[in-house]
Amino acid sequence: MDLQLTGKNFEINSSVREYVGKKLKRLTRYINDIEEIKVEITEENTRMPKDRCTVQITLISKGNILRGEERASDINLAIDKAVKLLARQIRRFKGRLIKKGRGAIAEQAKEEAIGKYEQMETPQKIVRVKKFPVKPMSTEEAAEQMELLSHDFYLFTDARTGRLNLIYRRKAGNYGLIEPEVK
Numbered sequence: 001m002d003l004q005l006t007g008k009n010f011e012i013n014s015s016v017r018e019y020v021g022k023k024l025k026r027l028t029r030y031i032n033d034i035e036e037i038k039v040e041i042t043e044e045n046t047r048m049p050k051d052r053c054t055v056q057i058t059l060i061s062k063g064n065i066l067r068g069e070e071r072a073s074d075i076n077l078a079i080d081k082a083v084k085l086l087a088r089q090i091r092r093f094k095g096r097l098i099k100k101g102r103g104a105i106a107e108q109a110k111e112e113a114i115g116k117y118e119q120m121e122t123p124q125k126i127v128r129v130k131k132f133p134v135k136p137m138s139t140e141e142a143a144e145q146m147e148l149l150s151h152d153f154y155l156f157t158d159a160r161t162g163r164l165n166l167i168y169r170r171k172a173g174n175y176g177l178i179e180p181e182v183k
Helices: 014-029 075-099 139-149
Strands: 002-008 036-043 053-061 064-072 153-158 164-169 175-178
Touching: 002 014, 014 036, 014 075, 036 075, 053 075, 064 075, 064 139, 075 139, 139 153, 139 164
Parallel strands: 002 036
Antiparallel strands: 036 053, 053 064, 153 164, 164 175
């Protein structure tokens, strides 16, 4: 398991590093093939003391990405809440796989490489660029992946057509699908 720990406006000392490591070991109870974990700790001066510390954890296991972000007044409390959220997501995700009859997480995803996040500054308004491989999947799998990441949209390659599609959450709570047409 590769652990990447970064801090924004916060210096990561050995006690925080040990605390994060101890808490993340608990996740191996639920999923033992964790390839990489990225933890980003941010401390901001906000009006609301309860939102001062933010912890974002991104977990990569066999090509599946799970992400949890929590805010709290204390770094340790934010870490606890984020790990608890990820544990709940892992249990829910594994339950969905078992219900669908797939058993464990698909082995084919293990071969696929996960892209690295890159940040770049340009004079335009683009402040961050993320690169990642887009694997073929069904719209149902894309919706699950979007929910696991807690995003409002998800870009994927349709397994049937081999074309890029975008699934998004509508205001009413349903999903929308954008299929581009080539003219």
